[in-house]
Amino acid sequence: MTASEDLARRVRDVSRLTGEFVLRSGRIADEYFDKYQFEADPALLDQLAERMAVLIPEGTEVLAGLEMGGIAVVTALARHAKLPTAFVRKQAKQYGTARLAEGAEVAGRRVLVVEDVVTSGGQVVISTGELRKLGAHVDHALCVIDRQEGGTAALAAEGITLRALLTREDLS
Numbered sequence: 327m328t329a330s331e332d333l334a335r336r337v338r339d340v341s342r343l344t345g346e347f348v349l350r351s352g353r354i355a356d357e358y359f360d361k362y363q364f365e366a367d368p369a370l371l372d373q374l375a376e377r378m379a380v381l382i383p384e385g386t387e388v389l390a391g392l393e394m395g396g397i398a399v400v401t402a403l404a405r406h407a408k409l410p411t412a413f414v415r416k417q418a419k420q421y422g423t424a425r426l427a428e429g430a431e432v433a434g435r436r437v438l439v440v441e442d443v444v445t446s447g448g449q450v451v452i453s454t455g456e457l458r459k460l461g462a463h464v465d466h467a468l469c470v471i472d473r474q475e476g477g478t479a480a481l482a483a484e485g486i487t488l489r490a491l492l493t494r495e496d497l498s
């Protein structure tokens with residue numbers, strides 16, 4: 327077994343659930359990857375981040391992790407990439423700084439969107455639209471798991487290239 331296969335096996339062992347699940351997109355699935363299970367294991371999360379770091383497109387200036395599962399991933403990734411990091415809310419905070427993107431400034435910078443799981447690509451498309459409104463240049467997204475259910479095409483239609491550490495096929 328290669329190191330990549332071993333990592334995929336560990337992710338599958340801790341996170342793969344079967345049953346009936348309603349997804350963010352409203353789709354119904356019989357398989358679900360509970361990202362919080364691999365994010366809650368610091369050694370596993372660090373190994374995932376180390377391997378994701380080599381997938382970061384050249385020229386990236388800021389890593390932007392999406393609430394909520396993408397926040398742990400981006401924080402681990404930043405330790406390897408040594409890049410400034412933004413934490414992107416689903417809704418701007420209603421008080422205080424009232425920010426949607428916390429942390430590093432995104433305006434005018436080349437931003438990589440970092441996500442845990444991509445299914446339809448809907449959340450990445452929404453958050454990318456919001457980051458672009460803030461002045462970010464977003465051409466790429468990077469995720470831990472691509473469920474291979476149309477995300478790549480949906481993102482491509484918005485000018486975003488998706489890179490994934492693992493696919494659903496790797497986890498089957």
Ligand SMILES: O=P(O)(O)OC[C@H]1O[C@H](OP(=O)(O)OP(=O)(O)O)[C@H](O)[C@@H]1O
Nearest residue numbers: 350351393394395444445446447448449
């Ligand atoms: O590609 P999509 O069809 O948009 O689906 C994937 C999205 O759904 C999940 O988020 P969830 O709503 O479970 O949010 P959480 O990270 O806040 O738990 C996942 O973390 C992605 O953000």
Ligand SMILES: O=C(O)c1cc(=O)[nH]c(=O)[nH]1
Nearest residue numbers: 349350358359361443445
């Ligand atoms: O599409 C989703 O909502 C989704 C799928 C999945 O496997 N894991 C997850 O956290 N969300």
